[in-house]
Amino acid sequence: MSTTPSLSAAATGSRQFSTFYVDGLYFGVEVLKVQELIRYQDMTRVPLAPGVIRGLINLRGQIVTAIDMRRRLDMHEPPADRLPMNVVVRTDDGAVSLLVDEIGDVVDVQQEQFEAAPETIRGRANDLVTGVYKMTGRLLLVLDVERAVSVERPGARAAA
Amino acid sequence: MHENEELVREFLIESCENLDRLDRDLVELEKDPGNRERLSSIFRTIHTIKGTCGFLGFTRLEAVTHIGENLLCRVRSLELRLDEEITTGLLAMVDAVRRILASIEQTGEEPDDDHTGLIAELTRLHALPATGTREPDAVGPPSPAPRDVVPARPPESAPASDAPLAADAVPTLSGGCGGADREGDHGPALRDSSLRVDVILLDKLMNLVGELVLARNQILQFTATQIDSSFIGATGRLNLVTSELQEGVMKTRMQPIGNVWSKFPRIVRDLATQCRKQVRIEMEGRETDLDKTIIEAIKDPLTHIVRNAIDHGIETPDDRLAAGKPADGLLRLRAFHEGGQINIEISDDGAGIDAAKVRAKAIQRGIVTAEQAATMTDHDAVSLVFIPGFSTAEQVTNVSGRGVGMDVVKTNIEKIGGQVDIQTAAGEGTTLRIKIPLTLAIIPALMVASGGERYAIPQVSLLELVRLEGEQARHGIERIQDALFYRLRGNLLPLAYLHRELGLTPAGQTEDLVNIVVLKADGRQFGLVVEEIHDTEEIVVKPLSKQLKGIAVFAGATIMGDGKVALILDVPGIAQRAGVVSGTKDHAPTAAQHAAGESGADTQTLLLFQVGDRERMAIPLHLVSRLEEFPSTSIERSGTREVVQYRNDILPIISLSKFFSGEQPAAPEMRQVIVFSESGQVVGLEVERILDIVSEQVVVRRRCHRPGVLGTAVIQQRVTDLLDVHAVLRAVEPDVLEVAGAA
Structure with a gap:
């Protein structure tokens, strides 16, 4: 959230992203927005909540809402035997955990590799991806964290 | 006097802090006279000091701040420009105020210093012609002494209209200060004996203590499985210290x-x-x-x-x-x-x-x-x-x-x-x-389980726990259409199943056991059926994230002794969702019911049903023993009557439609029957439809001479006849009533 580091990073043209995979797609969140990466935790289900909310986890005394990124992106349900990982991100409303398939490395990207999100990205991802870094051999999708964690009001969903 | 002493102390602590800020603000303001926010802040500070000292009886302080306030008021309304001269005057006032406060702190009294000069100077500044206009008429004539002016004025009214104070009024103010406490000689250590702490820090401490309480609970659970006496002793101490720490931190938030x-x-x-x-x-x-x-x-x-x-x-x-x-x-x-x-x-x-x-x-x-x-x-x-x-x-x-x-x-x-x-x-x-x-942060709660998850119910909503076993569990719960009831000491208690309200599948519920948590919401009672009831625990309430705030049935979440998260139920929210208290709140009946719930009178719970094509009727629910549905095929005849085999007995069925209009409508596939029981005798009244159950104050609008009808009332904004069950039974089944009368 703090602007100073990203500004200085922008000055040098290089930024760091924490990366992860969701249903084969390669996503990145700016390192400064990531609080921590942890393996699967037991969750408490929240009845009546939107489906993308998988539950609540206890992160050292802090109660954190876990959002299933596959469901958030309208992707296939993961194989039942694979437990997701937690990418805990800082948001305006406190920490939120993004449940992802697999966690990747922290990568350095250069400004010249950046391109605005192509309009041909299909479905939900289109709303949540702000841009693409063209890495060697693959594309890194930049995830808009605030948008990813803003889930429609449960009341509205229940009425639907 | 003791009360005043406390007040004086608070006033001093607050004012000293404010004065420090005032110095800074004034100096800043001189550089940037247009800064209205700063000006307002200064104005507020002086106004607060003036108001409080007036109440505490510090007349000198009041006189000084009053004229200062008047001056500031003209500055604020842009009549005067805050130049160096005015700033100097105001700063001199701040210094005087500080001296007076110091004296009050040390001796409990205002000093005998002479402020005539200062007041005269401030009055002069206040009387300066408005900037730009330079008209000498900008200010009115002198007014009486401040003692007469200030208290009569409500605190909100702006002092703009006040005339400047005559300087000669001041010497008449005596040095004696009525409200000051002469025993309050605490010396300069006063400010050191208490300090202001950021509430955020306190909240954080409170959170940490919450964590500690949880960790303690966990360790205590673990200790139960241990036999090492020194370990048990240590956890005992940990337990004690944690409780005391919790109490202590709670106290820091107390005022x-x-x-x-x-x-x-x-x-x-x-x-x-x-x-x-x-x-x-x-x-x-x-x-x-x-x-x-x-x-x-x-x-x-x-x-x-x-x-x-x-x-x-x-x-x-x-x-x-x-x-x-x-x-x-x-x-x-x-x-x-x-x-x-x-x-x-x-x-x-x-x-x-x-x-x-x-x-x-x-x-x-x-x-x-x-x-x-x-x-x-x-x-x-x-x-x-x-x-x-x-x-x-x-x-x-x-x-x-x-x-x-x-x-x-x-x-x-x-x-x-x-x-x-x-x-x-x-x-x-x-x-x-x-x-x-006492507090909202840590509350006692009853832990229950439903659908494999644990939930916390705040103890304040809890009335009692009812456990039904065996036969009672199978037959104790009665049904009126979709609504379920349990007779709690003769009164019908509406029931809601927690797993149903939350859309969960029950985990291992048996027919032989029903746990009812009797709760109150909006002044009414209802029973929440849960699968398991655990202990009560002190829980630390944590808010839900914004993604979950819209779910009305949860009030928050907490972390349990085993480290898992449990949701806290919002009892009114659950009641609302389950429809056990009226969803569209009609305020008048609610308040009346609320009151009636305490006095136990006036409100009646009524069963509403339809007779014939359109007639709405009602009877008090407590007269009803059960509601049944019988397939038409199971209805048999005995003489002129219709009967049905019911619980190893023969239940005579009286069609209300036939009773009132003489003709029986075409028999539907399923017949709706209200079962009454009187001294072991049962009678069924057939109606066309069961409509609703309402709790309302029933006022009979019109007495009625129709047999079988007690009168007419307006229920749910519709005209409804009140059925006279006894009259109907008397007319149709005289023998039933005779038996009842004899018993």
């Missing part, structure tokens, strides 16, 4: 209720003057501690109640004397702890609330019907003042009487888990009693 009350003497005085009444205020239990968040929440409701008491409650001196009471009205504030809750009472010895007047007003406002009003107890009628849009003031004054207020008071207090009750006696006065919890 005496006197902090809120301290502004009341002033309010009372101003209001009394405005209303031309004489009011004396008495306070008891000012030291009663409350959590800061609760203090904040009750500030406005309390102020409103106090205003109401003076405006509506206490009579004018003439009226009081005529009624044989002393001319001075008494307003009494009382606070005390009781059973983990705080009780606050605000009583006046005024005219009281006239129940008849309230009834009349409620009818006039369309809140209740005349019949409803007539059947209400006085207590219920008086409780109508809590309904939105209600005000008994004969005329709207600018103090109160706009019809908002008491309902807001009630809502605000209920929001923090409190209750309000009103007691009044005509001619003797009114007492409002408020009960509120």
Whole structure:
């Protein structure tokens, strides 16, 4: 959230992203927005909540809402035997955990590799991806964290 | 005097801090005279000091700050430009104020310094012609001494219109300071003995203690499996220390209720003057501690109640004397702890609330019907003042009487888990009693389980636990269409299944065991059926993230002893969702029911049904033993009667449609039957449809001479006949009643 580091990073043209995979797609969140990466935790289900909310986890005394990124992106349900990982991100409303398939490395990207999100990205991802870094051999999708964690009001969903 | 000493101390701590800021602000403002925010801040500070010192009787301080305030006021209204000269004057005033405060801190009295020069200088500055216009007429003639001017003025009114103070008035002010406490010789150490701490830090500490409590709970659970005595001893100590630490940290968030009350003497005085009444205020239990968040929440409701008491409650001196009471009205504030809750009472010895007047007003406002009003107890009628849009003031004054207020008071207090009750006696006065919890951060809760998850139910909503086993569990729960009931000591208790409300599949529920948690919501009772009931625990309430805030059935979450998260149920939310309390709140009946729920009278629970094509009828639910559906094919005949085999007995069925209209409508596939039982005899009344169950105050509008009908009432805004079950049975089944009569 703090602007100073990203500004200085922008000055040098290089930024760091924490990366992860969701249903084969390669996503990145700016390192400064990531609080921590942890393996699967037991969750408490929240009845009546939107489906993308998988539950609540206890992160050292802090109660954190876990959002299933596959469901958030309208992707296939993961194989039942694979437990997701937690990418805990800082948001305006406190920490939120993004449940992802697999966690990747922290990568350095250069400004010249950046391109605005192509309009041909299909479905939900289109709303949540702000841009693409063209890495060697693959594309890194930049995830808009605030948008990813803003889930429609449960009341509205229940009425639907 | 002791109370005053505390007040003086608080005033000193606050003022010293404010003065430091004032210096900075003034200097900054001189550089940037257009900064209105800073100017307002300065104005507020001086105004606060002036207001408080007036109340505490520090006349010199008041004189100095008063003229300073007047000067600032002209600056604020842009009549004067804040130049170096004015700033110097204001800074000199700040210095004088600081000297006076220091003296008060050391000796408990104002110093004997002469401020005539300063006041004269400030007066001169204040009288300067307005910037730009330079007209000497910009200020009015001198006014009397500040002592006469200041207290008569309500605190809100801007002093802009005030004339400058004559400097010669000051020497007449005596050095003696009525309110100052001569024993308050605490020396300069005062400021060191208490310090201000950021609430955020306290909240953080509170959170950490919450974590510690959870960790302690976990260790205690683990200890139960251990045999090492030294380990058990150590955890015992840990347990003790944690509890004490929790208590200690809770205390840091506690503030005496006197902090809120301290502004009341002033309010009372101003209001009394405005209303031309004489009011004396008495306070008891000012030291009663409350959590800061609760203090904040009750500030406005309390102020409103106090205003109401003076405006509506206490009579004018003439009226009081005529009624044989002393001319001075008494307003009494009382606070005390009781059973983990705080009780606050605000009583006046005024005219009281006239129940008849309230009834009349409620009818006039369309809140209740005349019949409803007539059947209400006085207590219920008086409780109508809590309904939105209600005000008994004969005329709207600018103090109160706009019809908002008491309902807001009630809502605000209920929001923090409190209750309000009103007691009044005509001619003797009114007492409002408020009960509120000590703290909101750590609450006792009952842990239950449903659908494989644990949930916490705040103890404040809990009434009792009922466990049904075996036969009782299988047959104790009765059904009226989709609505389920349990007879709790003869009264029907509406039931909701927690797993159903939450959309969960029950995990291992047996037919032989039903756990009912009896809860209250909106003043009504209902039973929540859960699969398991665990212990009660102290839980730390944590808010839900914004993604989950819209779910009304949860009030928050907590972390359990085993480290897992459990959701806290919002009892009114659950009740609303389950429809066990009316969803569209019709305020009048709700309030009446609320009152009736306490007195146990007036409100009736009725079964509504349809007879024939369109007639709506109702009977009191407590007369009904069961509701049944029989397939037409199972109906047999015995003589002219229809009967059905029912629970190893023969149940005669009387068609109400036939009884009233003489003709039987075409028999549907399933026949709806209301079963009555009288002394072991059962009779079924067939109706066309079961409509609803309502709890309402029933007022019979029209007596009726139709046999079988007691009268007609309006229920749910529709005309409904009240069935006279006994008359029907007498007419159709005389033998049943004879037996009943004989028994």
